Amino acid sequence: MSEAKVAETRAEVPTSSRAPFDLRDDLAARVAALGLRANVDQLRDEGYTAVRDVATPAFTARLRETCQRLAQETPGGARGYAAAMLLGRDPIIEEVVLNPKIQALVEVMCGRGAMLSQLVASIRPKGAAELRLHADQNWFPAPFPEHNQLFTMCWVMDEFTEAGGATKVIPRTHVHRRHPSRDEIAEQKGAIPITCPANSLVCWDGSVWHGNYPRTIDGERVVLHITFGRLALRPVEDYSHLDEAWLVGKPAALATMLGRDDFLGKSGPGGPDYFKIPKTFDWAKN
Ligand SMILES: O=C(O)CCC(=O)C(=O)O
Numbered sequence: 001m002s003e004a005k006v007a008e009t010r011a012e013v014p015t016s017s018r019a020p021f022d023l024r025d026d027l028a029a030r031v032a033a034l035g036l037r038a039n040v041d042q043l044r045d046e047g048y049t050a051v052r053d054v055a056t057p058a059f060t061a062r063l064r065e066t067c068q069r070l071a072q073e074t075p076g077g078a079r080g081y082a083a084a085m086l087l088g089r090d091p092i093i094e095e096v097v098l099n100p101k102i103q104a105l106v107e108v109m110c111g112r113g114a115m116l117s118q119l120v121a122s123i124r125p126k127g128a129a130e131l132r133l134h135a136d137q138n139w140f141p142a143p144f145p146e147h148n149q150l151f152t153m154c155w156v157m158d159e160f161t162e163a164g165g166a167t168k169v170i171p172r173t174h175v176h177r178r179h180p181s182r183d184e185i186a187e188q189k190g191a192i193p194i195t196c197p198a199n200s201l202v203c204w205d206g207s208v209w210h211g212n213y214p215r216t217i218d219g220e221r222v223v224l225h226i227t228f229g230r231l232a233l234r235p236v237e238d239y240s241h242l243d244e245a246w247l248v249g250k251p252a253a254l255a256t257m258l259g260r261d262d263f264l265g266k267s268g269p270g271g272p273d274y275f276k277i278p279k280t281f282d283w284a285k286n
């Protein structure tokens, strides 16, 4: 780059940031055209929303079949119940992440250039246990930044009811900008099911406290969990070429600073390394 070009690039760097939910005009217009204004307001005010008719019912039916097929390819005990690392394994997954409603909501919640973090299909049969309350920003210490960092959407392929094992949420808990305490997790005060028909997209702020209900009815709840994150925290330099052989005999701190000891960036078709999750969440907070 010439000196002049460098100077020009520097001159273009903005010095101010937009407040959360203060959308650029073009993004506000996209949100309005897609019929998402009320959903964005609910995300801002309550910390979650359900977008109905996210695609055609036929598309959602095809996605459901695909998730069930991919779950049969999962190794180990999660076979038939979960499938991870889905982009590139069936073209329908590209259509999911490129869905205009998803793209607009991701930009509202995680900014431009947001990165796909995780794509996991889950299949919950009758008897599936409940998932404890948590905030998804589990690898961030509290207080969480005012700008949302992680954004999770669930593509609903079977009607969400409490007995069907819908997502549970405590509306407005995102304003606390912290993880729920043990007592708050046990008490579940104010928790409600997010009810909606199949072919909806339920989604929430990374700070809001949520989990799910046990499934007590026949059949299966098939959901595709889609998580995006802001672009900010990737390292500037990429050291992925420094492999295990390079690390042999070197101090453990080197592996840690290259991100080799936490659970991020290591998922396979069987999902993340569950043994590394508690340590990652603890390191991030304490
Ligand atoms: O399964 C659910 O309904 C919620 C799962 C969840 O907590 C998530 O995807 O972040």
Ligand SMILES: [Fe+2]
Pocket: 134, 135, 136, 152, 210
């Ligand atoms: Fe979650």
